Amino acid sequence: MTSALQPVRPWRLWLVWGVGVAAYVLSVTNRTSLAAVGVDAAVRFDADASTLSMFAVIQLFVYGAMQIPVGLLLDRFGARPIITAGMFLMAVGQLVLAFAPDVGTAIFARMLLGAGDAAIFPSVLRVVSVWFPERQAPFMVQLTGITGQAGQLLAILPMAALLHATSWTVAFGTLAGLGVLFTVLTFAVIRNHPPDRDADVSVNTETGAIRVVTSSADLREGFRESWSHPGTRLAFWSHFTTPFSGTAFVLLWGFPFLTVGEGLTPAMASLIFSVYVVFGMVAGPVIGVLSSRHPTRRSRMLVLPIIGIQVVAWLAVILWPGSSPLWLLFVLAFAMSTGGPGSMIGFDHARTHNPSHRLSTATGITNVGGFLAALLAILFIGIAMDVQGAGTPDTYSLEAFRIAFLTQVPLWLLGATFIVIERGRTRVHLGLDEPRRSRRRGGRPNLGDETDAAS
DSSP states (O other): OBOOOOOOOHHHHHHHHHHHHHHHHHHHHHHTTTSSOHHHHHHHTTOOHHHHHHHHHHHHHHHHHHHHHHHHHHHHHOHHHHHHHHHHHHHHHHHHHHTOOSHHHHHHHHHHHHHHHHHHHHHHHHHHHHHSOGGGHHHHHHHHHHHHTHHHHHHHTHHHHHHHHSOHHHHHHHHHHHHHHHHHHHHHHOOSSOTTOSSEEEEOTTTOOEEEEOTTOOHHHHHHHHHHSHHHHHHHHHHHHSSHHHHHIIIIIHHHIIIIISOOOHHHHHHHHHHHHHHHHHHHHHHHHHHHHOGGGHIIIIIHHHHHHHHHHHHHHHHSSSSOOHHHHHHHHHHHHTHHHHHHHHHHHHHHHSOGGGHHHHHHHHHHHHHHHHHHHHHHHHHHHHHTTOOSTTTOOHHHHHHHHGGGHHHHHHHHHHHHHHHHHHHHHTTSSOOTHHHHTTOOOOOOOOOOTTO
């Protein structure tokens, strides 16, 4: 928990957050910039399904691998230098991609993009936790996530239109130019803490010890302490399991599936993508309110049902005889759209169970989960397509896509299992349930949900 902030001029508060969240919107646009032009990328680089998957897989691998280092650096240096460096790396990555002559150069460009993207969202969450009072933080986290999803709309419609109206170089060069602009803006506007404070103060929720957050924090100790708390691991698995299906769909495989597999026009596929984003923006506040009002039921009432909704919707699409009706594809879009807002609950867990001097480290650990799962989902789908002999746009088929999308099921099962396990461990850690020895004696285990001590 952070100490209560002294009054800050509202315009300054919202300017800092506004620039930060605008940078996040651009990072989401950059991240999903291949969403509606995946087929164009396959043609430009003569890439099969596995190779096309590597664009997203390597990008997400770098993103995930950078989360914990970014979190440690944020805890040490604050948000301003990290978010500025992230915007610069993304600008360089898009510039390299704009002129990439081959697959190897394009993959390197996506690596730069993933490294820069990794710094943005955790930095904005750091701004929220330091600049806003504790009682506003859950709402502001949801608002940040919801607003950021607008970046997907920019990647789906304007990006594809710009590319088809001009050229690959102009389209991705434009994104690089926007990256340079926000490199300057974030450095000029964002500050590590409000002007009336010269340090971040945290209170350890378990010991009550007050600590000034400085650059001398022991980074290895921060990581070890964060991961050792079952609440952080619960956050990780919640974020692992809820958003990966929508991420894999929007980032790479959704557009080819809808246009080539289901036979929709590009305009209708773009509409489904847009509805997916809008559904997520509408569902976010609802999930946020429910999470705030029912902190002891988050897993049972929100996280696990969200996973179940996605599984049922996907199985309905996969098992439907012939092409799925349009209404079912919109249901699928709605089901996947709940994953993004649902994953924000993971950050609530991280914030609740970690003091400020290791908050960004815990946030980084949590953020690894969703993108690790998305990386695996994208890779498995691509491999499954190639194994079936459907590795290029000319050989894509509805049946191949359906079988490939079944590879998501083991990830849901794995994540849901660990959510239940870590939920129980969190309750034991907080003293709300008896240790496991009571279960060995034949007592019925109590696996109630974790309690948000700060709520």
